[in-house]
Each structure stands twice: as C-alpha cells, then as structure tokens.
Amino acid sequence: xxxxxxxxxxxxxxxxxxxxxxxxxxxxxxxxxxxxxxxxxxxxxxxxxxxxxxxxxxxxxxxxxxxxxxxxxxxxxxxxxxxxxxxxxxxxxxxxxxxxxxxxxxxxxxxxxxxxxxxxxxxxxxxxxxxxxxxxxxxxxxxxxxxxxxxxxxxxxxxxxxxxxxxxxxxxxxxxxxxxxxxxxxxxxxxxxxxxxxxxxxxxxxxxxxxxxxxxxxxxxxxxxxxxxxxxxxxxxxxxxxxxxxxxxxxxxxxxxxxxxxxxxxxxxxxxxxxxxxxxxxxxxxxxxxxxxxxx
Numbered sequence: 001x002x003x004x005x006x007x008x009x010x011x012x013x014x015x016x017x018x019x020x021x022x023x024x025x026x027x028x029x030x031x032x033x034x035x036x037x038x039x040x041x042x043x044x045x046x047x048x049x050x051x052x053x054x055x056x057x058x059x060x061x062x063x064x065x066x067x068x069x070x071x072x073x074x075x076x077x078x079x080x081x082x083x084x085x086x087x088x089x090x091x092x093x094x095x096x097x098x099x100x101x102x103x104x105x106x107x108x109x110x111x112x113x114x115x116x117x118x119x120x121x122x123x124x125x126x127x128x129x130x131x132x133x134x135x136x137x138x139x140x141x142x143x144x145x146x147x148x149x150x151x152x153x154x155x156x157x158x159x160x161x162x163x164x165x166x167x168x169x170x171x172x173x174x175x176x177x178x179x180x181x182x183x184x185x186x187x188x189x190x191x192x193x194x195x196x197x198x199x200x201x202x203x204x205x206x207x208x209x210x211x212x213x214x215x216x217x218x219x220x221x222x223x224x225x226x227x228x229x230x231x232x233x234x235x236x237x238x239x240x241x242x243x244x245x246x247x248x249x250x251x252x253x254x255x256x257x258x259x260x261x262x263x264x265x266x267x268x269x270x271x272x273x274x275x276x277x278x279x280x281x282x283x284x285x286x287x288x289x290x291x292x293x294x295x296x
Contacts, residue, residue, distance in 0.1 A: 009184055039064075046101055061098050062091075069094045072117050080129055086121065093120030132185040141179040141188070144169050179187040223281075230280050238273050245270060 040048075042061045069090035077083045097116040101109055126139050134142075148168040152160035160168070165176050191208030233237060244250045244258065250272070256263045261284035 047103040093117035
C-alpha cells in the first residue's frame with residue numbers, strides 16, 4: 001500500500017513586511033553624478049583668452065603652471081642667487097610662455113613652457129651674475145667645465161687634470177685654459193682682501209697695495225713740457241728732423257731720402273741736436289716735482 005504523501009506546507013500566517021517608501025534604502029549615486037566637471041586645460045584657457053580677450057582666462061593659465069615654474073627654479077638652487085629671485089624669474093618666463101604659445105600648434109603647453117622658463121633662468125644667470133661681461137659662448141664653456149669638474153672630482157676623489165677635462169667636455173686644452181681663467185670673472189676678489197697674513201692680522205698687506213706702480217707717463221709729460229721751449233728755438237730743418245725720427249718713427253735712411261743727403265749726415269745732425277737739447281734741459285732750473293727727480 002502506497003504511503004500517504006505529506007500534506008503541503010501551510011502558508012505562513014505572518015505576511016512579510018511591506019517595504020515602506022520612506023524606509024527604503026537610497027540608491028547609490030551614479031558615476032556620472034559623482035564625477036566633478038573637468039578643469040579646462042591650459043590650451044583651452046589660452047584659446048578662450050585669445051578668442052574673448054578676457055584677462056582672467058590668461059590669469060588662470062598662469063596660475064595653473066606656477067608650481068611647474070617653482071620646480072624649475074629649484075633646479076638652479078643652491079647657487080649665488082636667492083631662491084625667491086629665481087622663482088620670480090621663472091614666473092616671468094611662464095608669463096612669456098603663455099603670451100607666445102599658439103594653442104593651434106598641436107603641441108601641449110607644458111612642452112612649450114619648460115624650455116621657455118628654463119631659457120629665462122639661464123639668461124638671468126648670464127646677464128646678472130657675472131661681475132665682468134663675458135661672451136655668451138665663454139659663459140657656456142665655464143658652466144660646462146664646472147659641471148665636468150664636479151663630476152670628475154666625485155668619481156676620482158681628486159681635482160681633475162686638464163686632459164681629463166678635455167675628454168669630459170670635448171673642449172681642447174686652450175679652450176679649457178680660457179674657461180678656467182674666465183671663471184674668475186664671475187666673482188672677482190676685493191682689493192681690500194688681506195694677503196700674506198692670517199685672518200684678523202692688522203699688519204697683513206691688502207691686495208690693492210700690490211697692484212699698480214709708478215706711471216712713467218708723468219715723467220714724459222714733465223719732460224715734454226720742459227723741452228717745448230727748447231724745440232721752438234731750433235731751426236725748422238732740425239725740428240722737422242726730430243719730428244720724422246720720433247713722431248713718425250722713420251729710420252735714418254728714410255729721413256736721408258727725404259732730405260736728399262746721406263744717412264751718416266742725418267746721424268751726425270741728429271746726435272748734435274740731441275746733445276744740445278740735453279745740455280740745455282739740464283741747465284734749466286727745476287721746481288716742484290721736477291726738482292725731486294733731478295738730476296736725470
């Protein structure tokens with residue numbers, strides 16, 4: 001006899017709670033709702049500025065790339081220039097990049113701005129940090145030599161030789177020597193710098209005391225002033241002989257050809273005139289500075 005089948009389960013007497021619209025969980029926002037509107041690119045900002053002429057678009061493009069300008073300025077620091085000054089120079093380069101950039105060129109603004117800002121920084125160093133004007137090509141050789149010297153010193157632990165600098169930079173020995181000499185023009189020494197003594201030594205000689213010397217031109221000026229009246233008393237032919245010999249620096253043979261006589265005759269006349277002038281000058285009374293140098 002077949003077993004009786006189990007009766008079907010009775011439906012639950014407690015119906016499931018109906019979800020109330022007020023208590024239903026809120027649907028998550030769609031990705032499009034969470035996404036913020038994209039900031040316009042520098043190319044778009046510059047294009048709007050060129051189209052509308054409104055300066056705030058230009059200002060927004062500059063502000064967007066100011067962090068890049070600061071990073072480029074830090075590449076040149078530490079150095080002789082304060083970082084704040086370098087940042088200002090980098091900002092100037094950024095402004096020039098914004099003003100010169102063509103948004104329809106097909107190149108990104110960042111690729112155009114980096115060399116423009118870097119070039120402005122390099123020009124600043126070239127034009128303002130050298131105490132003496134040095135040609136641009138020589139300045140670039142000095143910078144190249146400085147980098148090579150630092151790299152070679154770090155590798156070998158000693159100062160590099162000229163041949164090593166030539167191999168590292170591609171310059172010849174003469175160019176390396178000129179660059180090393182030009183490097184001193186960047187920061188010249190003060191003539192008030194003590195030499196030959198320790199710091200704080202009051203008896204140390206100053207650099208300026210070793211420079212210069214007595215100018216022989218003062219003696220020549222005084223000598224000319226003293227012989228001018230003597231020259232005026234000479235005959236015209238002898239004055240012309242002295243002028244050709246000492247002003248035009250002609251040889252005795254060339255003077256003889258002009259006068260139509262022999263070179264020996266010119267030599268005798270010249271010696272006689274000079275002896276007479278010397279004797280007359282020694283017989284003249286001396287005053288002032290001339291008296292301190294007499295007799296000659």
